[in-house]
Amino acid sequence: MQRLKTRPQFQATMAGGTVSRTTHFALHRLVLGTRAAVAENPVPGPGPLPSVQGPQALFAVPDVWLGAMVPKRWARRAVTRNTIKRQIYVVGASFEAQLPQAAHVVRLRAAFDRKQFLSATSEPLKQAVRAELLQLFGHAVRRPAAVEAPAR
Numbered sequence: 001m002q003r004l005k006t007r008p009q010f011q012a013t014m015a016g017g018t019v020s021r022t023t024h025f026a027l028h029r030l031v032l033g034t035r036a037a038v039a040e041n042p043v044p045g046p047g048p049l050p051s052v053q054g055p056q057a058l059f060a061v062p063d064v065w066l067g068a069m070v071p072k073r074w075a076r077r078a079v080t081r082n083t084i085k086r087q088i089y090v091v092g093a094s095f096e097a098q099l100p101q102a103a104h105v106v107r108l109r110a111a112f113d114r115k116q117f118l119s120a121t122s123e124p125l126k127q128a129v130r131a132e133l134l135q136l137f138g139h140a141v142r143r144p145a146a147v148e149a150p151a152r
Contacts, residue, residue: 001063009054014105016028020139021109022136025132029103029104031061032102038137057104065103074111084108091137112128
């Protein structure tokens, strides 16, 4: 599994569409390696196009790519953001064999209640995050990649 590292990779993946949602997370997917995906997702912005067209140029290796977005808006403490990111990468790695060859971004879209989870990195918080991520990836695995990029 490859990790998303650059801003354009995250932006291209987020533009690919939402595959799955839970109360706190959203999973975005950009299918890689198909001509339909290139036609559906042109490179945003002006400038010359590289030899590989579209967002495909951002992903050198055709593989399962994963990125995590945990904004300060929804997780104020750095220790909480890092704990959530670790959980995302661990759960994502466990689903790697079942995920299609695509770029995926897991985005935190709502805060976990600080009254319920007092500690920034408590065991109950880790369990709640993990349970929700298992549900998120489980739904994404059941949804085939062909749904996002229709063949022409």
